[in-house]
Amino acid sequence: xxxxILRSDRNSKKELDRFLSGAKEDLSSATAKILPIxxxxxxxxxxALIEYTEKFDGIQxxxxxxDPHSIQTDLNQNVKEAFxxxxxxxxAFHEAxxxxxxxxxxxxxxxxxxxxxxxxxxxxxxxxxxxYPSSVLMGVIPAKIAGVKNIQxxxxxxxxxxxxxxxxxxxxxxxxxxxxxxxxxxxxxxxxGTESIPKSEFIVGPGNAxxxxxxxxxxxQGIIGIDSPAGPSxxxxxxxxxxxxxWIACDMLSQAEHGEDSSAILLTxxxxxxxxxxxxxxxxxxxxxxxxxxxxxxxxxxxxxxxFPSIEDCIWFSNELAPEHxxxxxxxxxxxxxxxxxxxxxxxxxxxxxxxxxxxxxTNHILPTARGSRIYxxxxxxxxxxxxxxxxxxxxxxxxLYPFVKLMSELEGLDxxxxxxxxxxxxxxx
Amino acid sequence: xxxxILRSDRNSKKELDRFLSGAKEDLSSATAKILPIxxxxxxxxxxALIEYTEKFDGIQxxxxxxDPHSIQTDLNQNVKEAFxxxxxxxxAFHEAxxxxxxxxxxxxxxxxxxxxxxxxxxxxxxxxxxxYPSSVLMGVIPAKIAGVKNIQxxxxxxxxxxxxxxxxxxxxxxxxxxxxxxxxxxxxxxxxGTESIPKSEFIVGPGNAxxxxxxxxxxxQGIIGIDSPAGPSxxxxxxxxxxxxxWIACDMLSQAEHGEDSSAILLTxxxxxxxxxxxxxxxxxxxxxxxxxxxxxxxxxxxxxxxFPSIEDCIWFSNELAPEHxxxxxxxxxxxxxxxxxxxxxxxxxxxxxxxxxxxxxTNHILPTARGSRIYxxxxxxxxxxxxxxxxxxxxxxxxLYPFVKLMSELEGLDxxxxxxxxxxxxxxx
Numbered sequence: 001x002x003x004x005i006l007r008s009d010r011n012s013k014k015e016l017d018r019f020l021s022g023a024k025e026d027l028s029s030a031t032a033k034i035l036p037i038x039x040x041x042x043x044x045x046x047x048a049l050i051e052y053t054e055k056f057d058g059i060q061x062x063x064x065x066x067d068p069h070s071i072q073t074d075l076n077q078n079v080k081e082a083f084x085x086x087x088x089x090x091x092a093f094h095e096a097x098x099x100x101x102x103x104x105x106x107x108x109x110x111x112x113x114x115x116x117x118x119x120x121x122x123x124x125x126x127x128x129x130x131x132y133p134s135s136v137l138m139g140v141i142p143a144k145i146a147g148v149k150n151i152q153x154x155x156x157x158x159x160x161x162x163x164x165x166x167x168x169x170x171x172x173x174x175x176x177x178x179x180x181x182x183x184x185x186x187x188x189x190x191x192x193g194t195e196s197i198p199k200s201e202f203i204v205g206p207g208n209a210x211x212x213x214x215x216x217x218x219x220x221q222g223i224i225g226i227d228s229p230a231g232p233s234x235x236x237x238x239x240x241x242x243x244x245x246x247w248i249a250c251d252m253l254s255q256a257e258h259g260e261d262s263s264a265i266l267l268t269x270x271x272x273x274x275x276x277x278x279x280x281x282x283x284x285x286x287x288x289x290x291x292x293x294x295x296x297x298x299x300x301x302x303x304x305x306x307x308f309p310s311i312e313d314c315i316w317f318s319n320e321l322a323p324e325h326x327x328x329x330x331x332x333x334x335x336x337x338x339x340x341x342x343x344x345x346x347x348x349x350x351x352x353x354x355x356x357x358x359x360x361x362x363t364n365h366i367l368p369t370a371r372g373s374r375i376y377x378x379x380x381x382x383x384x385x386x387x388x389x390x391x392x393x394x395x396x397x398x399x400x401l402y403p404f405v406k407l408m409s410e411l412e413g414l415d416x417x418x419x420x421x422x423x424x425x426x427x428x429x430x
Numbered sequence: 431x432x433x434x435i436l437r438s439d440r441n442s443k444k445e446l447d448r449f450l451s452g453a454k455e456d457l458s459s460a461t462a463k464i465l466p467i468x469x470x471x472x473x474x475x476x477x478a479l480i481e482y483t484e485k486f487d488g489i490q491x492x493x494x495x496x497d498p499h500s501i502q503t504d505l506n507q508n509v510k511e512a513f514x515x516x517x518x519x520x521x522a523f524h525e526a527x528x529x530x531x532x533x534x535x536x537x538x539x540x541x542x543x544x545x546x547x548x549x550x551x552x553x554x555x556x557x558x559x560x561x562y563p564s565s566v567l568m569g570v571i572p573a574k575i576a577g578v579k580n581i582q583x584x585x586x587x588x589x590x591x592x593x594x595x596x597x598x599x600x601x602x603x604x605x606x607x608x609x610x611x612x613x614x615x616x617x618x619x620x621x622x623g624t625e626s627i628p629k630s631e632f633i634v635g636p637g638n639a640x641x642x643x644x645x646x647x648x649x650x651q652g653i654i655g656i657d658s659p660a661g662p663s664x665x666x667x668x669x670x671x672x673x674x675x676x677w678i679a680c681d682m683l684s685q686a687e688h689g690e691d692s693s694a695i696l697l698t699x700x701x702x703x704x705x706x707x708x709x710x711x712x713x714x715x716x717x718x719x720x721x722x723x724x725x726x727x728x729x730x731x732x733x734x735x736x737x738f739p740s741i742e743d744c745i746w747f748s749n750e751l752a753p754e755h756x757x758x759x760x761x762x763x764x765x766x767x768x769x770x771x772x773x774x775x776x777x778x779x780x781x782x783x784x785x786x787x788x789x790x791x792x793t794n795h796i797l798p799t800a801r802g803s804r805i806y807x808x809x810x811x812x813x814x815x816x817x818x819x820x821x822x823x824x825x826x827x828x829x830x831l832y833p834f835v836k837l838m839s840e841l842e843g844l845d846x847x848x849x850x851x852x853x854x855x856x857x858x859x860x
Contacts, residue, residue: 079841082834085537092536093819097543106522106792107515110778113527116771118805132842165841201805220650222659225805229652244860250851257847290846337820341546346820348540350860351828355848356821359838360831362536363819375548375631375655377817387807389523389793390767390776391786398781401790404512408789411509411595412562416720417687418785421680430674430780 002278003299005271008306010313019265019304020320020371025231030213034184038192038214041185045194052185059157064189065196066162066178068153068170075164082360083169087137089362094142097381103390108397114388117147118225120198121384122190123175124205124215125166127156127182132206133165134359138366138379139205140173146384151175152200154190156182183207187214191224204366204379206230227383228376231369232261232302235354236323236343238314238336239266241273243329243350249280251327251353252303253288253295260297265321266305267314274305315339322374324367325354344373399426432708433729435701438736440743449695449734450750450801455661460643464614468622468644471615475624482615489587494619495626496592496608498583498600505594512790513599517567519792524572527811533820538827544818547577548655550628551814552620553605554635554645555596557586557612562636563595564789568796568809569635570603576814581605582630584620586612613637617644621654634796634809636660657813658806661799662691662732665784666753666773668744668766669696671703673759673780679710681757681783682733683718683725690727695751696735697744704735745769752804754797755784774803829856 006015040048049064103112123139126132136153143151153170155162157180170178179197181189187207191214193199203215204227212229219226235255239248252264268274281299285292308314315336318326322342330336333348340346344367345357357363366379377383405422409415436445470478479494533542553569556562566583573581583600585592587610600608609627611619617637621644623629633645634657642659649656665685669678682694698704711729715722738744745766748756752772760766763778770776774797775787787793796809807813835852839845 078833079837082837085831085834086838089537093541096532096534097817102526104526107519107790109782109791111523111792113810114767114770114776119772129843134838134842216650220646222800222802244858246858247851247854250847250854254844254847254851257844288846288850295847333822337544340544340818342549342816343818346544346818348820348822351825351855352539352821352823353851353855355835355839355851356823356828356831358848359835360537361539361821361823362541363821370652372652373816373818375816378819380543380817380819382812382817386772386803386805387527387810387812388770388773388776388803389808389810390778391782391791391793392763392778393782393786393791395781398786401515401786403508404515405785405789407509407512408516408564409785412564413559414684414687416718417680417684417725418788420718421677421684421783421785424677424680425781425783428674428676 001300003281003303003305005274005278005305005307009309010316016317025209025212027209027213027216030209031217034210034214034217037184038188038217041188041194042192046196049181049185049189049194053157053181056183057157059159061157061180063196064179064181064194066180068167068175068178071162071167073164073168075168079165080168083133083137086134086360087141087172089360090137090141091145093362094145094381098145099381099385108394108400110392112390114390115385116388118202118384118386120150120200120202121148122152122154122200122203124187124203124207124211125153125155126207127158131163133169135205135366136166136169136173138364140175142364142379142381143384144173146381148384150198150200152177152179152190154179154181154186156186184210184214187211187218191218201225202384227366227379228368228372232263233258234263234323234369235325235327236318236321237264237266237327237329238318239268239273239329240331241270242331245273245276246280247350247353248277248329249284252281252299253284254353254355256295256298256303257291260294261302262298263302264299265303267308267317268305269308269311269314271307274307277305311336318343322371324369324373327352327354342374344368344378398422402426431730433711433733433735435704435708435735435737439739440746446747455639455642457639457643457646460639461647464640464644464647467614468618468647471618471624472622476626479611479615479619479624483587483611486613487587489589491587491610493626494609494611494624496610498597498605498608501592501597503594503598505598509595510598513563513567516564516790517571517602519790520567520571521575523792524575524811528575529811529815538824538830540822542820544820545815546818548632548814548816550580550630550632551578552582552584552630552633554617554633554637554641555583555585556637557588561593563599565635565796566596566599568794570605572794572809572811573814574603576811578814580628580630582607582609582620584609584611584616586616614640614644617641617648621648631655632814657796657809658798658802662693663688664693664753664799665755665757666748666751667694667696667757667759668748669698669759670761671700672761675703675706676710677780677783678707678759679714682711682729683714684783684785686725686728686733687721690724691732692728693732694729695733697738697747698735699738699741699744701737704737707735741766748773752801754799754803757782757784772804774798774808828852832856
């Protein structure tokens with residue numbers, strides 16, 4: 001049972017719609033379960049956190065909040081060097097995203113934008129098998145560069161103690177505290193605050209369905225801001241026979257490795273090349289059998305190779321799909337990339353597998369999924385900055401513009417007070 | 431019954447919390463009512479739109495979508511000039527917000543950000559008494575400058591035909607079509623599309639509770655992106671006795687004119703000045719009795735004058751409040767403004783009443799309310815742009831960085847495929 005190879009064109013609506021459903025995870029049953037947890041944490045604070053942690057994690061907490069610098073860590077020097085190299089690249093890429101406040105004169109008045117950081121942030125890091133320390137770099141660094149002053153990590157406690165890598169990252173990133181409470185109760189602690197945990201007004205980072213449901217519910221209530229909801233990981237690859245089919249197969253499998261819901265979609269114009277990639281996938285299943293069933297489910301059920309009549313059609317479909325990750329490995333990558341409108345992060349050329357961006361190139365790996373990149377961006381410095389607009393109007397300009405304000409406010413039925421607030425300044429001196 | 435004048439300081443928690451509740455409109459009953467409407471429009475398209483419009487608006491629609499250029503308008507030349515002046519200033523301010531795509535070399539690789547516009551936008555404009563043509567400028571202009579190609583206006587039909595001003599604005603702003611359906615059914619038409627209305631992936635603009643509930647529900651489902659929910663209008667004013675108390679009173683009343691839920695909060699250090707403003711409010715109620723009860727309810731019930739011990743305390747409270755509009759009228763406006771972190775739009779100096787920004791200075795008047803500016807921005811070009819990040823990794827850099835990727839992916843249990851996708855490129859040539 002090889003991966004489906006489908007001949008497609010812009011009219012194969014039924015066939016393509018399957019990939020365009022942009023299905024979001026249904027969080028309604030998780031939401032029903034977390035509501036009492038949120039309420040308990042909101043009203044009973046630390047006590048509720050300690051009870052839920054005993055119930056769900058089987059761990060008796062002495063404290064729900066730790067200073068990272070109070071914890072000894074013992075990490076291999078090579079691991080440290082790897083994360084420091086990643087940190088340095090992620091910092092360089094996000095430093096380039098800094099914003100300068102500006103002002104200019106428009107119609108006689110000084111107008112401008114002042115960029116200011118959000119006040120506080122929690123970054124959630126899942127525990128157990130889904131330990132992704134790289135996501136801590138991706139969540140914290142852009143916020144630090146934006147100037148967010150209060151940053152805490154929320155992560156489930158572990159029987160054997162917190163992983164050294166998480167603690168060490170919090171130390172070098174100067175994270176203010178680690179909240180050792182996982183799941184919906186951890187998110188509630190971040191959103192509402194407790195006796196020993198300050199509330200934060202923004203929460204980012206991946207987690208299970210309960211974490212996602214809690215974030216989404218609290219954001220809907222206007223209590224916190226969140227990153228875009230994280231769905232299954234996806235890659236779209238636009239490639240032709242100038243690419244190495246074995247490498248393409250590896251890249252597809254590195255998405256499949258995330259879970260059977262993940263998808264890898266290859267868009268090409270060459271059927272022979274499609275077949276070569278399909279064969280390489282089969283060889284890889286033999287050569288690297290770890291998590292085989294999961295990878296096969298992802299590839300056979302949620303992935304596909306689509307053969308389009310032209311590269312323009314491939315680009316068209318990629319823009320419809322708005323993939324989380326897009327790889328371009330063709331004879332003319334720049335031409336293809338110039339036509340890309342919607343994608344989370346783009347990986348150009350043969351030496352840019354997604355794994356490079358996942359870990360070390362410097363781009364952010366917290367990206368919109370499920371077609372979200374048609375309207376949303378990856379996590380970046382802008383995620384944590386706001387534009388405060390401002391204006392200083394001169395007396396002359398106010399006098400010149402008053403007749404216009406008068407007409408406009410009359411039309412909107414707001415002339416009595418809006419109009420007067422301008423008029424009074426034309427008539428009197430300060 | 432004058433406006434409450436309250437002596438406050440950073441410890442008057444109970445008193446101040448009242449202004450910090452950031453209460454959002456409860457949309458749950460409106461949401462229950464709109465769900466069947468959304469479903470009907472999704473499944474039955476134009477037919478449902480025509481039925482609901484007959485039912486709710488008492489109007490028999492021949493067509494649910496109009497080309498603005500197909501409609502004759504007759505508008506006073508002076509009104510046109512006023513809106514053209516506003517348009518020109520709003521365009522100038524938002525042109526300054528354009529983003530240039532960029533790339534730079536980081537650790538040997540080309541990394542960058544490409545800015546691309548969202549694919550499509552609907553701007554909702556309420557009808558009837560709440561006709562705010564200025565909001566059409568504010569919604570459409572930033573999207574046009576961002577490069578959004580497909581922009582439609584959604585607005586309720588009127589028995590006497592669409593207002594000339596709305597149609598004319600759509601003509602000069604080159605809006606692609608006018609959808610003449612209001613309420614939740616109009617929002618559903620924009621979000622799902624129908625036989626004669628293309629779907630749009632983003633919807634902005636103010637509306638009643640049903641419009642707000644529909645936008646919020648559809649955004650929660652991941653079907654559309656929206657601007658931040660619009661609550662009652664608010665102004666916070668930091669002023670001292672260098673300001674004209676009559677002008678301050680006018681500015682407070684121009685918020686009150688929006689509705690009795692609106693609030694105007696004056697922060698000052700001088701009790702005498704507070705009393706002068708209070709007296710000016712009373713005089714204004716006599717002098718300008720239009721909408722008196724509404725204005726008085728807003729001022730007496732939802733507004734206040736808070737007298738703090740120092741200007742630093744005033745600034746502290748303003749940042750806690752994160753007001754939609756902030757006016758600064760003090761002896762040293764620049765010093766105060768330099769400490770402002772959270773506000774939607776700031777109006778600096780004696781000649782910058784909020785009405786100038788509402789209509790004509792050039793800043794956007796679609797702003798976060800209910801403390802939203804602690805984490806969100808006003809509408810701007812960035813609202814309609816996404817950052818597509820990209821990287822092109824060199825063979826040399828991939829070889830140098832592979833050992834780091836190997837260690838990091840091992841730590842995350844993703845070395846088999848993530849690690850291999852990099853390793854294979856170090857071993858073979860293309």
